[in-house]
Every structure is written in C-alpha cells, then in structure tokens.
C-alpha cells in the first residue's frame with residue numbers, strides 16, 4: 001500500500017473503533033448467509049459449489065439471483081429451502097439456524113417458513129388434484145384440517161383470486177397452461193403464509209408474455225402479503241424488474257445492481273440502476289474481469305486510501 005495521509009489513517013482508526021461495538025452482522029435481516037461453504041464429494045473428487053458466500057436479504061425484499069451455469073445458485077436455493085445443509089459457515093432464515101436445526105425444526109421450517117417453486121411446472125403440483133385441492137393440501141398437512149372447512153375453502157379462493165386464477169379453481173394441472181400452473185404453484189407455496197418464497201427459474205419453461213404474468217404473481221405476493229421473494233433467473237425481463245439483482249460468481253456473491261424509481265421536477269418517473277461490487281466480510285472484492293484486463297492488473301496492485309475512496313493501481317515494477 002502506498003503512504004496514506006496520516007489524517008486519513010487516524011480517521012480510519014477512529015471510524016473502525018466506533019463500528020467495532022456495532023450490532024452483529026445481519027442482525028435485522030431475514031436471510032443471513034455468512035461465509036457459507038458447500039463442498040460436494042463424488043467419487044473422491046471435491047467440488048466447492050459455494051466458497052464463502054455472504055448474502056443479506058431484508059424482510060419484504062423482492063430480489064433476483066443471477067450467474068453463469070455452475071456458479072452455485074441452485075446450491076444456495078436448496079440450502080435456503082432447507083433441502084440441503086452447508087459444509088461450513090452460517091446460514092439463518094427468520095431465526096432458524098440452517099446448519100444446526102434438528103429434523104423436527106427442519107420439517108417445521110420447510111412447512112411454515114419457506115415456500116418453493118421449481119422451474120419444471122409438472123414438479124410443483126399433484127396431477128390428480130384440482131388447483132384448489134393442491135392449494136388446500138399444505139394447510140391440511142400442517143394440521144389445518146382442524147380449522148373449519150369453510151374457512152380453509154375461503155382462504156384457497158382468496159389466494160387463487162389474488163393471483164388471477166379464480167376460474168381455475170376446479171381444474172387439474174393438465175387442464176391449465178404452463179403459466180397458470182406456475183401461478184397455482186405460487187398459491188400452493190403461499191398457502192401456509194411463509195415469510196419467504198424461493199423460486200428456481202420459475203419462468204424458464206415459459207414464453208416471455210406468460211413469464212411476465214408469473215412474475216406479476218410474485219410481485220403481488222410481495223406487495224399484498226409482504227412475503228420476501230428470491231428468484232433465480234436467466235430471464236433478463238425478470239432480472240430487470242426487481243429492485244435488487246445479486247450476481248453469483250464461482251460460489252460467491254460478486255456484484256449487485258440496485259434500481260430505484262426517481263421522479264423529476266416535471267413528475268416524470270424513471271428507473272435509475274447502479275451496479276456495485278460485493279465487498280465480503282473479510283474485505284475481499286472481485287474486480288470485474290473487464291477492468292483488470294483493461295489495466296493489465298495481475299497478481300498484486302497498489303492501493304491508496306483517500307478521504308472518500310480507495311484507488312487501485314497496476315504494479316509498475318512487475
């Protein structure tokens with residue numbers, strides 16, 4: 001590191017000291033992933049699917065996860081769904097410790113806290129039940145069979161109506177379009193009022209107009225019920241519609257795009273998008289490949305701390 005102005009260092013130490021006693025990492029987040037590692041071993045070969053992934057998601061967010069094939073998105077979703085367990089690190093959702101919970105807590109977590117929608121429309125619904133029966137099933141399995149049938153039926157009708165499916169009530173999956181099936185799947189996932197809805201490529205098998213309707217259903221769940229929604233997607237339309245898109249690269253979060261709506265003096269609304277690079281808990285950041293290539297940055301770089309930014313320079317001695 002080059003010599004930094006003394007005033008900056010003193011200032012930095014003071015700032016660090018004032019933050020040391022602050023609240024714990026992610027204390028107010030619904031999802032807390034702290035250096036999550038997942039290693040798969042097949043035939044003696046290790047694959048590090050997640051390599052110390054950090055991610056915080058606040059209650060009420062509607063966000064997308066993107067990344068190249070094999071970057072670790074599905075591995076992360078399976079962990080958040082309670083279907084898989086990390087090898088190391090910390091993963092917590094709504095106070096449930098995803099590494100330490102016992103079988104009973106895991107069952108409760110999967111039934112009450114999280115709802116899941118798969119890409120394959122056929123995998124989300126039971127083919128021999130109607131849409132209404134599919135939606136009623138999770139409530140019955142939870143023991144909602146004890147609540148009055150009239151009340152349960154009203155809840156099912158309400159969910160189907162909210163997602164624009166009132167006329168699909170008595171139809172079986174084979175009598176529904178792909179988009180309708182995915183929206184019924186969202187209603188099923190919402191049946192037990194989960195805090196979190198997870199979806200892995202939910203529009204992957206649909207054309208763009210149908211995909212838009214399915215995405216609108218997620219938005220409704222988010223806006224009307226306050227459900228936190230995390231969607232893994234390759235769909236540019238979906239990724240461009242959410243206020244936060246997090247990219248995963250090589251098993252770590254690498255960058256994110258935040259979008260907000262701004263209103264100008266004439267009352268015209270426009271969406272402003274800003275891209276950030278992830279700074280992990282250990283202080284590491286992944287410089288975009290295009291930037292390192294442009295300045296031929298390799299092996300090591302010079303850093304300089306300024307009052308409000310850090311400069312990165314190539315090592316000219318190399």
Ligand SMILES: Nc1ncnc2c1ncn2[C@@H]1O[C@H](COP(=O)(O)OP(=O)(O)OP(=O)(O)O)[C@@H](O)[C@H]1O
Nearest residue numbers: 040042047049067068069070071072073074075076
């Ligand atoms: N059960 C498993 N056993 C062995 N390796 C696995 C297993 N599941 C995933 N992997 C490996 O972990 C890495 C991450 O896989 P993952 O499915 O999470 O990626 P992804 O980002 O979801 O990819 P895609 O977009 O293609 O679905 C890959 O190298 C994959 O081969």
